Amino acid sequence: MKYQTQKIAFAYFIVAMALFAVQVTVGLVLGWIYVDGNFLAELIPFNIARMLHTNSLVVWLLLGFFGAAYFLVPEESEREIHSEKLAYLQLLILVIGTAGVVVTYLFDIAQGNFLFGKEGREFIEQPKWVKAGIVVAALIFLYNISMTVLKGKKTAITNILLLGLWGIAILFLFSFYNPANLALDKMYWWYIVHLWVEGTWELVMASILAFLMLKLTGVDREVVEKWLYVLAALALFSGILGTGHHYFWIGTPGYWQWIGSIFSSLEVVPFFGMMAFAFVMVWKGRRDHPNKAALLWSLGCATLAFFGAGVWGFLHTLHGVNFYTHGTQITAAHGHLAFFGAYVALNLAIISYAMPILRGRDPYNQVLNMGSFWLMAGGMTFMTFTLTFAGTVQTHLQRVNGEGFMDVQDQLWIFYVMRFGTGIAVVLGAVLFIYAVLRPRKELIEAGVSGTPAE
Amino acid sequence: MSEQTAPQGIDALPGDLMMWVLIVSELLVFGAGLAAFMAVRVTDPVGFAEAQGHLNATAAGINTVVLVTSGWFAALALRCSETGQIGRARGLLGAAMVLGLVFLVVKWLEYVAKSELGITFETHDFFLFYYMLTGFHAMHVIAGIVILALVAWKISPRNTEVGAAFWHMVDLVWVLLFPIIYLL
Numbered sequence: 001m002k003y004q005t006q007k008i009a010f011a012y013f014i015v016a017m018a019l020f021a022v023q024v025t026v027g028l029v030l031g032w033i034y035v036d037g038n039f040l041a042e043l044i045p046f047n048i049a050r051m052l053h054t055n056s057l058v059v060w061l062l063l064g065f066f067g068a069a070y071f072l073v074p075e076e077s078e079r080e081i082h083s084e085k086l087a088y089l090q091l092l093i094l095v096i097g098t099a100g101v102v103v104t105y106l107f108d109i110a111q112g113n114f115l116f117g118k119e120g121r122e123f124i125e126q127p128k129w130v131k132a133g134i135v136v137a138a139l140i141f142l143y144n145i146s147m148t149v150l151k152g153k154k155t156a157i158t159n160i161l162l163l164g165l166w167g168i169a170i171l172f173l174f175s176f177y178n179p180a181n182l183a184l185d186k187m188y189w190w191y192i193v194h195l196w197v198e199g200t201w202e203l204v205m206a207s208i209l210a211f212l213m214l215k216l217t218g219v220d221r222e223v224v225e226k227w228l229y230v231l232a233a234l235a236l237f238s239g240i241l242g243t244g245h246h247y248f249w250i251g252t253p254g255y256w257q258w259i260g261s262i263f264s265s266l267e268v269v270p271f272f273g274m275m276a277f278a279f280v281m282v283w284k285g286r287r288d289h290p291n292k293a294a295l296l297w298s299l300g301c302a303t304l305a306f307f308g309a310g311v312w313g314f315l316h317t318l319h320g321v322n323f324y325t326h327g328t329q330i331t332a333a334h335g336h337l338a339f340f341g342a343y344v345a346l347n348l349a350i351i352s353y354a355m356p357i358l359r360g361r362d363p364y365n366q367v368l369n370m371g372s373f374w375l376m377a378g379g380m381t382f383m384t385f386t387l388t389f390a391g392t393v394q395t396h397l398q399r400v401n402g403e404g405f406m407d408v409q410d411q412l413w414i415f416y417v418m419r420f421g422t423g424i425a426v427v428l429g430a431v432l433f434i435y436a437v438l439r440p441r442k443e444l445i446e447a448g449v450s451g452t453p454a455e
Numbered sequence: 456m457s458e459q460t461a462p463q464g465i466d467a468l469p470g471d472l473m474m475w476v477l478i479v480s481e482l483l484v485f486g487a488g489l490a491a492f493m494a495v496r497v498t499d500p501v502g503f504a505e506a507q508g509h510l511n512a513t514a515a516g517i518n519t520v521v522l523v524t525s526g527w528f529a530a531l532a533l534r535c536s537e538t539g540q541i542g543r544a545r546g547l548l549g550a551a552m553v554l555g556l557v558f559l560v561v562k563w564l565e566y567v568a569k570s571e572l573g574i575t576f577e578t579h580d581f582f583l584f585y586y587m588l589t590g591f592h593a594m595h596v597i598a599g600i601v602i603l604a605l606v607a608w609k610i611s612p613r614n615t616e617v618g619a620a621f622w623h624m625v626d627l628v629w630v631l632l633f634p635i636i637y638l639l
Contacts, residue, residue, distance in 0.1 A: 226472065229473060230472065230473070230476050233473060233476055233477070234476065234480070237477070237480050238480075253576070253577075254576070254577065254583060255576055255583055255586075255587050258488065258491060258583070258584075258587060259587070261491075262484055262487045262488055262491070263484065265487065266480065266483060266484070269480075
């Protein structure tokens with residue numbers, strides 16, 4: 001650790017991983033609700049559990065991004081973070097806000113209250129006071145990081161990272177605008193939901209990936225930066241108008257069907273680019289970095305993001321196809337592999353890379369960490385296949401044959417049982433990962449040394 | 456970059472790599488749009504032919520000459536910029552921009568005439584594509600004029616090359632749109 005304030009990242013990563021554990025546990029509960037529809041129906045209704053699953057995902061990924069920024073910006077800018085206190089204050093606000101959302105929803109307190117009541121808009125369900133807290137935390141973060149970068153060295157990695165992070169914060173402001181007209185509501189809603197994951201988050205992803213490639217492969221910064229700018233340009237070119245693929249059936253004019261189909265088809269390009277980037281860097285790289293787990297997660301991230309976000313996204317993005325598949329299990333299949341590949345794996349990659357450095361140790365528990373990669377990636381891939389087949393059957397029975405929704409769900413039961421199995425693998429993988437990065441080790445285990453169990 | 460050997464691969468491209476990324480992306484988008492247009496036309500050849508009859512092919516033909524001439528001026532501007540004739544280069548860029556404006560005026564008159572006939576993008580699939588593709592192209596003409604203005608302001612051989620590359624792309628797209636939408 002070259003800079004003392006990089007330590008801030010440790011706190012962020014810990015909270016992020018705690019929420020990750022919560023997220024996948026709730027995911028497992030949801031998986032069982034699909035198998036047995038009345039499971040916990042009185043205690044945690046499906047919609048509340050579903051909200052917890054997606055919101056804790058978004059929050060922990062963001063905490064991971066913040067942690068990554070606090071870790072890599074000092075190294076890139078070659079100076080300490082502007083204010084350590086503010087960084088911890090920001091984390092505290094986010095933790096209180098997250099707890100506030102959970103309590104508000106689980107016990108339905110302050111129902112209907114303008115400031116404290118639940119808002120019930122998917123992904124932006126937070127009560128107003130939490131939304132305000134998020135904005136304050138975002139302002140603190142942007143001030144802190146921007147001041148650090150402005151006073152220090154400016155690199156392509158910090159430029160693109162800041163562009164992405166500023167975009168995330170500015171787009172979140174649309175969550176305060178809630179038109180009574182449902183079509184308009186949805187239109188602005190996608191400004192956040194789509195332009196985050198298919199725009200600004202991709203910039204964050206590309207810059208963190210670039211940082212990891214720079215460190216892990218030892219390829220010249222000049223080469224990495226050229227790739228990074230191209231990837232950022234491709235992401236924005238395809239992603240911004242790609243928003244149109246959410247405007248097919250919400251009451252917006254018909255030309256969105258073509259704009260959405262054409263531009264969102266191109267969204268596969270930046271994801272292919274990131275995969276090509278990661279592999280080319282590793283092939284060209286001369287450095288044999290000891291942190292193999294971080295490298296595995298980086299390559300896994302780029303590859304699974306290409307398949308989850310790119311290929312599975314394209315699968316149902318053309319409006320002629322989406323007319324039939326919209327909102328079926330095909331969407332769930334895409335959502336799971338895209339989020340896992342692009343953003344979960346990215347966070348786990350930077351955590352795998354940063355943790356040994358933050359704790360002042362050599363990379364350790366590599367075998368466990370890599371095992372957790374294969375458990376999670378394998379589980380998630382199998383889950384994606386299961387849900388894709390479920391979605392295909394569902395599309396035919398429900399949308400082509402016109403059978404009732406619940407009748408079709410009964411027929412999908414076997415797929416949901418298999419999906420629950422894959423969920424167990426993912427949860428085990430997550431627990432294993434957290435154990436592998438946190439379990440203190442006294443000595444480094446070297447591969448091939450006999451007598452030492454290579455756990 | 457600092458090596459003395461002749462540049463290879465993507466480094467051999469004139470101008471800026473980012474401009475070529477943009478140009479290829481634009482060509483993909485317009486190519487996909489035209490492919491979709493032709494595919495939908497197959498489903499309704501009579502309706503498309505009937506709708507096409509309402510277009511003003513003469514105005515579009517004039518616009519083709521205007522835009523290609525404008526591209527020629529941009530190419531001449533690059534040559535002047537490379538030989539250090541800054542004033543002349545700026546004049547030629549100005550001429551290219553003026554012709555770009557002429558293109559937009561003709562385009563505008565075309566849209567006004569359509570609108571007076573009560574034709575909107577909802578009238579027929581043909582007009583959906585007509586408005587979408589030519590409108591999208593017109594936005595690129597506006598962007599191109601802005602880029603040429605910036606190039607004229609901060610003139611250098613490299614900037615002129617990058618600006619002219621974008622302008623030629625706008626040219627090229629029109630030369631593809633014109634026959635497919637207005638004539639075929």
